[in-house]
Amino acid sequence: MEEVKRMDLLDWVGADAAARVLMGLDDPADLVRATCVSKSWSRFVIANGFCKKLCVRMCPEVSIFTHVIEEGSSAEVADVGSSSSDEWASMEREHRVYSCLSHHLISRLAKADCISEPIGASSTDNYPEESVDYTLEPTDRVELRPSYWSSKGETDPRVPEKLTYRLNSNLCVVTEIKIQPFKAYFQIGNPVYSALAVRFRMGYPKLAQEATAEEYSSRQEVTDDNYIWTYVSPEFPMLQESNLQSFKLPRPVLCIGGIVQIELLGRVQKQDIDGLYYICVCHVKVIGRKLAPLFDSNILHCNKGIPVLQYFPDMRVSTTPETQETEDRSKSSWQAFAMRIRELRWNRAILNTLLGAIPIIVDDYNDGPDEEPELEPPT
Known part of the structure; x- marks a missing residue:
């Protein structure tokens, strides 16, 4: 056959x-x-x-x-x-x-805020009282004091500002970014210091190194010279309204390196007290999904600083609500601690102002408790 x-x-x-x-x-x-x-x-x-x-x-x-x-x-x-x-x-x-x-x-797993910590801002009006750290607070007030970041004042409304953040994974699929401009409820007329438009950059640092404790505690101005941007979004108009405005990207973006920069383009609100233009933001969210622990991105010197895709086949991504809640609590432990220290210092400054007319006798002899130690972030 x-x-x-x-x-x-x-x-x-x-x-x-x-x-x-x-x-x-x-x-x-x-x-x-x-x-x-x-x-x-x-x-x-x-x-x-x-x-x-x-x-x-x-x-x-x-x-x-x-x-x-x-x-x-x-x-x-x-x-x-x-x-x-x-x-x-x-x-x-x-x-x-x-x-x-x-x-x-293409996974349809639940999305969440991917920001791990702020890296810094292009300018800060009053540091640390108006630092970029406060943009991670969900409200515009923390223990009866305003919670927001403020730029320095400018005479030219065209001067932009930049806020830079580190995500909770070197590889994140980002779909949208949410920003809430700050309403100065303590000023006459409750002005909203929004930007005219926003644009987003995503990328990785040129050198694979973490910020030291001193850099973390002293950062207030950053430049993007140390970053390589792999994605730049189109411009989105921003409303002069104090609500959490959503800016959806044209497509899901793979953020390689875990760095997101928000460009605030143009100023619309002038402060009456000095006649300068400011931009103020009270809350920021980067919505997406992290690909860790299954995937990671590493910058190897042998590859001239080009990221290498790492795959861990034995790892499994946990998607349970309990695990996500635990990660959300743990990732911001140092942020909460640092924020609490700033609040205590703020409250002490207010108390000193109120009691400024009262004479305080200072003992020249060191018989009391030791001086307050200088706090440093954990290494």
């Missing part, structure tokens, strides 16, 4: 037509299913890197990754072309990593 020869569909339609069909798929599960059809289909999908191409179509920022690291792999970073076996192993590794990444990029 003559054996019937089966023809592979790839051979029948041709590589170019098959590539166009597979490039049209927008569900990563379909690409994974295609690799299960046959060995030739699997090799075709892996060799052409369709999973990475899908990730790039969803989030163009992915194209910045030139290497991937699969933790636990024997050859974590291999240069393509060193040998045929190493080249194929590198392709298989990229397929596994990007197929998983593409799945998480």
